[in-house]
Amino acid sequence: MQWETVIGLEVHVQLATRSKIFSGASTAFGAEPNTQACAVDLGLPGTLPVLNEQAVAMAVQFGLAVHSDIAEVSVFDRKNYFYADLPKGYQTSQMYHPIVGPGEVEITLDDDTTKRIRIHHAHLEEDAGKSLHEDFLGMTGIDLNRAGTPLLEIVSEPDMRSAKEAVAYLKAIHAIVTYLGISDGNMAEGSMRCDVNVSVRPKGQEAFGTRAEIKNVNSFRFVERAIAFEVERQIELIEDGGTVVQETRLFDPERDETRSMRTKEEANDYRYFPCPDLLPVVLDEAYLDHLRSQLPELPADKRERFQSELGLSAYDASVLSASREMAEFFEEVHHVCGDAKQAANWVQGELSGALNRENLSITNSPISARQLGELLSRVMDDTINGKAAKQVFQALWNGQGENADEIIETKGLKQVTDTGAIEAMIDQVIAESPAQVAQYRDAEPDKRGKMIGYFVGQVMKASRGTANPQQVNGVLKAKLDALL
Amino acid sequence: MALEESHVRRAAHLARLAVSDDQATGFVDDLSRILDMVDQLQSIDTEGVSPLAHPLDATQRLRADEVTETNQRDTFQRCAPAVENGLYLVPRVVE
Amino acid sequence: MHDKTLTQLAASLKSGEFSSRELTAHYLQKIEKTDGKLNSFITVTGEQALDQAEAADKARAGGGDTGILTGIPLALKDIFCTRDVKTSCGSKMLDNFIAPYNATVVEKLSAAGTISLGKTNMDEFAMGSSNENSHFGPVKNPWDLKAVPGGSSGGSAAAVAAGLVPAAMGTDTGGSIRQPAAFCGITGLKPTYGRVSRYGMIAYASSLDQAGPMARSAEDCAHLMNVIAGHDVRDSTSVARGVPDYTETLNAPLSGLKIGLPKEYFGDGLAPEVEKAVRDAVKMYESLGATVREVSLPHTHYAIPAYYVIAPAEASSNLSRFDGVRFGHRCKEPIDLMDLYKRSRAEGFGEEVKRRILIGTHTLSEGFFDAYYTKAQKVRRLIRQDFLDAFEEVDVLMGPAAPTPAFDLGAKKDPVSMYLQDIYTIAVNLAGIPGISVPAGFAGGRPIGLQILGTHFAEAQLLNVAHQYQQATDWHLQLPAIAEENA
Structure with a gap:
């Protein structure tokens, strides 16, 4: 059977703001653990978020760049779940009214053809901290420096049909965000992270197959390899009479495979509701026009x-x-x-x-x-x-x-174009190369073209490379032929 | 909408609250009465009414993108139950 | 000294009748001798208070521009974060929490030169109407030690009523300033949502919480509002709008004031002696030149159901940060992260808090969200509209702050019957409007509160209306016997 691959990407882009999305702590990469986690980032009792204007501007710039509808009113929601590096027990995100609506990106494939990939939406949210599993007497260490770093999550439609298209799309997003200067796009430092949704279906079938979500595929190369592995896995599974289950999988670059994250799947219910500590973000046309006029x-x-x-x-x-x-x-x-x-x-x-x-x-x-x-x-x-x-x-x-x-x-590399100077050098070379001149004279006319190379080399050498080679060629030929 | 013990157990798990069997029974009782009271809401016609999340029709103010906070790790970690090398410690998390 | 209002004490400090140190020492002594019976304080910060008082005296002696409240002792509900001082929120969860920063309200009060005597008792995480839900034990009503002081700001109310402090800060999510003020015979103002910063105030239900003053008189509350009201860049929900001088309009005459009496506030369940006190107060207003008419707030009875969806939903999320990782209670020897979460939270939170977390978690969960949460938010809009419509017709609304005077400790075992206590106060928080409770009489020796409501940002008017009543009556000046003990 002929299979078709269907791919959608969720790309998390860290926005290059100086301070965090909801606090005045620095977003600089690589600081000592927890030295850039302020009271708000730590979720200390009584602390409250205030939205960073630059994060909003950057999200809007992205939206404008991909021809999206920018939401006149967008709303932050809380996504509730417990995790060690999620300080408040919820992530502030945008579930129901994202700031960037539907748009599209054009990708260029290897054969120079182009294809449009639709963007479903993009929303602002806060990043979580990091869990460090090095051994602390059997404990995990939590660093919350990254907590509260602004993220733009860009969700595509399932419009890609091959790993190459997925990579081209990711590269296009990378180019857009770096062109806009809204992210450094550094995938190695996690500034851009990617979740890949992959399914397969028999060619010609309209309904999508069941998809697997591959988490944290964090380089262009890994995207290609993870998709390749996953597509093969799904096709083999189906051809062997099995069915694909909807699940979250993790790509292991060392073993070049994806594997099921059986954990914590069990009872996810994020209980999204509008964050009562933040008010609706309202953007007017003048603001959008202003940003539009500044787009590179x-x-x-x-x-x-x-x-x-x-x-x-x-x-x-x-x-x-x-x-x-x-x-x-x-x-x-x-x-x-x-x-x-x-x-x-x-x-x-x-x-x-x-x-x-x-x-x-x-x-x-x-x-x-x-x-x-x-x-x-x-x-x-x-x-x-x-x-x-x-x-x-x-x-x-x-x-x-x-x-x-x-x-x-x-x-002294200035090119010598003075005819007199060049002629003088040529005369000298001819005078100092009687044997070569004799060979030239005795050679078949059609061999002489090649033999002239020797004289050109000598003249160039004499001029320490500064003589104009075309000029040398012309004058040499005339002088040598005159000796015939 | 009748509340069952499974609902209470699920909520307790989502909210990360250890609940004993006895407590669960008590909560089913209490919560059922609260939800019965809450169910009065269903008798109001709210067709065409949009939800109200904040009492004032205010909009979000934006903060200038400036770093205003300095490192206060030692102060903040004084109230932490377990820290080492500046990290908060929790029982080993297996991914 | 303790029988004086804050306004009177400020005048005495200014005239040099006594120093802030003397005044502070006097109150500290009263707390030490009396509070064993009331349990109104969780933490008393005597040494710091005396240091601050001395600094205030020096500032005054040095002349210069010292605020009118310089050297005035106050108490703070233990929900406000206070740097280097335990901030428990009435919970075992935070019994060991020394806040690393000050709430904005605390900063403002400190900048105004006031002295903090300590942190007052409260229902755990502000969830309760009787102060019986505190990890640190119930608070007794100074008028009758068998009675509750109301909640959740019961410690603040009891301390002010008993003359242990001239004024205190409270918070009000569903009536938590106004109902204990009524039960303890003091004056308590819940400002418009967003008028006072919530930064550093431990959140119960973020879209409803609001801090406000609790004192002997409306005039005292006006002085405190002058300090605490205003925009805070750290609270997105605080309102950037000019703050009037609330004392300036206290004496405006009331002739022509249009009072509305919501008919739904005078129905079944209202104790006759409370109704009589309220109607007597309204008559007094008529004698001061006001006109009175009946109005309707048709969705009143849906306020409690709507509140018990919205508040627990927000609370269930707000209280997730208490997970035993970065601060607060952690269980002993957790076997894994799940165990750490579940036991730390089960051990740290009391029954009522757990109940509300469970209700909130359940109503937000898949399959229930629209039926409960979205529905409640729609009803919330209808409730707000009721008030906005009423304020098209009248200037202020008046009614009881609570259906009965203070009830006995242990009298309300069923959570729902406890919730119904807040029938007259809770809609105000859903609508975000301001409300004030003023003493308006007694029944069986227990105080009765008159509640006055205004439209958004009408605090100055409410204080004016309350102050004029207090110029004509002396309910607010009466003190319980316990205030005179050890005087």
Whole structure:
């Protein structure tokens, strides 16, 4: 039988606010345990929440970016359950009236086709703390620094049909939130976490199969692997005559499998009700207009513009718009040097290669976009040739100069285009290479083209790489042919 | 809506309250009478009435995104039953 | 000194008749000698109080801008968090809880120069109408030690009535300021929801809880309201709205005041002697120039049912934080986390608290939520509308604060009959409007309270209306015999 996979994602994005969603404690990552858990975060008796305006603004920005309806009135509810790292015995969330309504995201697949994935809604909620299971005399330690960090939970419709689509969707969400600057998107630090709903159905069947929810799949690679495993498990199960049960499963990256979380499932009844300590959040049109006017250009728009206005290929446009940092770097290089293709080639070629070799992100590039742009300007105005440009790039990378001009100057890399100077060098090379000149003269005419390479090399060497190679080629050929 | 002991037991479990058999019987009694009283609500026609969660029709004020709190871990943990290395301790949680 | 009102004491402190230290020492001595019979305090902070009093005296001596309440001793219901002082909320759960911070109300009172004598007894987590639900034992009514003082702010009411403190702070979720004020013959104001910050006040039912003053007179309450009312950035539900000087309008004449008497407040279950006292008070108002008419609050009888869905639902969630992990009672040797939760909470909470947690958990749970919770919230809107409609016709509503005078300790064993005590007070919290209880007579030696209700933010008017009555009567100045013992 042919099976079809149906996937929906719930993505939790930690919003990059300075303070927590309901308190003035810092959200900075990596502090000593419980040093950033204030009275409100700890749920001390009598403490009350006050909503962070930036968390609201960030949620709205996301909503606008995915063309959602923003709720004029949204309401916080309490999700009641006991857990060691949940200080109040409830999580403040939005069950019935989320701030971001239905929207959609366009994803690009490997074959450059696009597909729209619908967003069901996105809501604001508070993060829980962390349980540390290292041995404290058989006890678990609770760190509540993370408790109260604002989360935007983005819930998709079950619109994805393969692990690749799911990954593309997750990447698209990642690009949007990082473009907006509402999250650092750092999956390793838990800034973006993903629950995956997976089911399978016979191809052609309309009704969905029973789904399993895979919790906490926290990298793009894991999403792909967890789905692959889960799909195979479900199909095998059904083909062996079994049925899929609706349950929560955990992905184990070490064993590359998902397994049932039999625990705590038993009696979940979250008893959602409106949080009486918070009032309805009311947003007016003027507020939305204000945020709309401040939205940056988003990845899909950028990709489109890179193609239509800058004439980049679909591939280049897609790579260069994938992250905000990459796009901004590229655009700055382009802005300085004025040539999009040249900028695209260097950012994706020389620069990306060097970054990869040293395992650096583009934000930590030793060469700034301005420096690279200036370097390319010098290639384009023929101040230096391509070979010298690579030398300048390396020197800039190593911090051997402030800018390209300085390095060109100190290293004497300026391209020689003075015909007299070039002719003089050529004359000297010809004079010093009687054997090669003789070979050239005696060679079959169609072999001479290759033999000229030797003379070009010698001239370039003599000019320490600064001679204009095309010019050298032309003059050499004329002079050698004159000797025939 | 009649209340059964299973309801009380389920509520006690959700609310994490240990309840002995004797207590459960007592609670079924008490809670049944309370719910009988509450059931008077069912006789009111509330068609078209929207629920009221807060007595004033106020809306949420927003706080500026500023860090206003400083580390007070030692003060806060003075009232904690068990801490070590700045962590609150609970019996081992198995995931 | 103890027979003076707070307003009179403030004048004496100002004139230098006695110092705050003398006054504070006097009250501390009274507490020590008398409170064994009443049990109105859970914690007395004598040393701190004397230190604060000395500081207040110094501030006064140094001249400068000291507030009118500088050096006035007060007591706080043990529901308000007080830094470095036990804050038990009447519960075993918090018997060991030394609050690490002050409630906003406490901060404001302290900034105004008042002295805290200590923390008063209360029904556990403010759940009760008799103060018999305290982990620290019941409080006795100073007028009759066989009677309850009312609840849940019973300790505050009893302490003020017995002259152990000139005024105290209480909280009112369904009548917990007004009913004990009525039972103990003092004046108690429940402000509009959101008028006084709830930050640091341990929550029972967040959409209903409101703190307010309990004192000998409306004038005293006005002085305290001037200190505690106002917006708090730490409480989202507190209202950003200007605070008037509540003492300024106390003497406004009442001619033309339109009083409404809700007919539902004078029906079955109202003790005849209470009805008589209330009607006599209304006559007094007529003599002061007010006009009186009957009005209707048609959904009155649904207030208790609605309340016993909404309040326990909120409470069941609010009280989840008492889990034995970060503060409060933890059971001995838990075998696992579930055991820790279940036993810590079973041991830490009393019967009434458990009852309400169970009711709230049940009514919020799947399959019951709409029938109970959503329904109760709809009824809540109808109840509020009743009041808003009535206030289109009249300025204030008057009626009894409770159906009977204080009942005997142990008289109401059935929870539902206890709940019915709050028939006249509970709708006020659902609607969020302010209400005040003022002494209006006695029956069998036990005080009777007149309740006056106003529309949202009408506190100044309520205090004015109550003050004018107190200028014409002296019920509020009468003291129980126990107040004169050890005087």
